[in-house]
Each structure stands twice: as C-alpha cells, then as structure tokens.
Amino acid sequence: MLRGKTALVTGASRGIGKAIALELASQGAKVAVNFAGNEAKAQEVVKEIESLGGEAIKVKANVADETDVKQMIKHVIDSFGSLDILVNNAGITRDNLLMRMKEEEFDQVIDTNLKGVFLCTKGVTRQMMKQKSGRIINIASVVGVSGNPGQANYVAAKAGVIGMTKSTAKELASRNILVNAIAPGFIETDMTDQLTDEQRQGMQELIPLAKLGKGEDVAKVVRFLASQDANYITGQTIHVDGGMVM
C-alpha cells in the first residue's frame, strides 16, 4: 500500500507513535523513527521493523528546537532520498489545574505539542513542494475539541494543532500536499497509564464503545490517510475515540 514511500514519525519510540511507525513499515514504507531521549527504545522499534523485513532508521531530535528539526529532516531526506509522509505525533503532558499550572508547564507543552508541529511541518514543506506531493498527518486529541479539566496547556496545544491543520491544508492544497489530523480518544499508552483509576473510570464511562482504544486503532487511520485511498481528503480531523466526542 505504501511501497516506495518514505515516512518520518515524530515521537515514535513508544506509544501511539511506535504503533504508527510499525504500521507504515508493514505497508512497505521506509520509516524514520524520531525520538527525543530514549534511544534504546527507538532502536528497538527500528529492530522490530527490520525483523519484519522493513527498512527504518532512528533519528534524534527535540521537535521544539528548530535547529534539531532542520538537522533531523535533512538527515531523513539524505538517507531516504525523499520524504512523502510526515506524522506529527510527538507530545508531552504536564497536567495541572489551571490555578496551579506554572508558566513553564504551559510553555513546555505548547513548545513540544504545538510549536513542534509547526517546525516539522515547515521543515518538510520544501521537499514536499519539490515532489509536488506529500501527506502530513497531525496527531491531535479529542480533548482539543471537547476540553478537559487539568489539561489547559495540552488542550490549548491540541486545539491549536487542529487549527493549524486546516490552515496548512488550505495553503498547500494546490501543491498536492494533503494535511489532516487525527483526534485519538482514550488510548492505552504510557501517557494514559499515568492517569488515576478514578480518572480512567470516569473517562471510560464517557466512551460509547465502553473500552479503551489501542495504538493500532490510530495507526490504521494514519495508514489510510497516508495512502492513495485518501486522495480527496484534506483539512479534516478524524476522531478515533470510540464515539467519545461527536
């Protein structure tokens, strides 16, 4: 489905990003596995892809740092010779009630989750414009649509990503670069493992399908949006949330 294509997945050493990297590789894409800190985990993902007969490299970069991002993208293009698919997945949480949230907690989340999407998107646009084709897939969140107490920073960033997706989609449509967002709901990852049982129970009650999602549920939608089957879709936000937010 994606044979001959090349992809960069940010924050791909674990969680949803890892599932996306594995899924794209399983469809024949060459995948660059970005990580910020955990090189060993990123290497495991590369190994796993290689053991399944795929091709992958790992590339270190803090997506909130423009110099890092430029080097990362150059390295990927130099290694693969092209860049067809960017998945902006890297994200962090620094949850706190608004009244207790420190400025640095707000800034850190905005820098990684929102500015990181801007920097990576800007960084790949040149290459995709030259190729006259490209797919950018931003991993947002349903809370960016619905809001969530204790996550003013995260929600602001994710709502920002949804808005940026629409702007970017309009700017780049004439160059055949399609930009979409996915809004996952409650997905089983390290990030959601940090939630308390009470929070977990509360969220599960809000899900019509009454269960948590898996990384693969998100990854399969990424695969679709990256494929030729999604040629006529741009600027959209697709919820993968068991019906949590409609």
Added chain:
Amino acid sequence: MAETFERVKKIVVDRLDVEESKVTMEASFKDDLEADSLDVVELVMELEDEFDMEISDEEAEKIETVGDAVNYINSIQ
C-alpha cells in the same frame, strides 16, 4: 548580469507559464506575472537550486520583481 537574467527568465517562464516577452527586469511577480505567494516561494526555491545558493527568508521576502531576484543573485555571486 545578462546571463543571470536569462537563467532567471527561463525558470520564471517554465514555472509561471508566461510569455517570455512579459518577463522584464521591472516585471512584478505578483502584479505582472500573476504569481501567488506560494509561486514566489517555489520560484525562490528553484533559483536556489539553479544558482546553488541559499536565499534567507528575510531576503526572499524582499524579492518582488524579476530585477530584484537578478540583482540579489548577482550581488552575492
């Protein structure tokens, strides 16, 4: 100078699909050659490749006419 202009003109004609006669030093990309903002960004990218140079965003924003591009290229070559 003349050589730079000819090379720039060829790229402009190819990229914007305009008559050669319209591409003068004074011609404005947006007003006279019907380029949109993204076309100008792409032109600058192609000029960078053609002349093997890097044009910063700040400099690129100042390029409004064919002459601006030719003069900038000549000034740093």
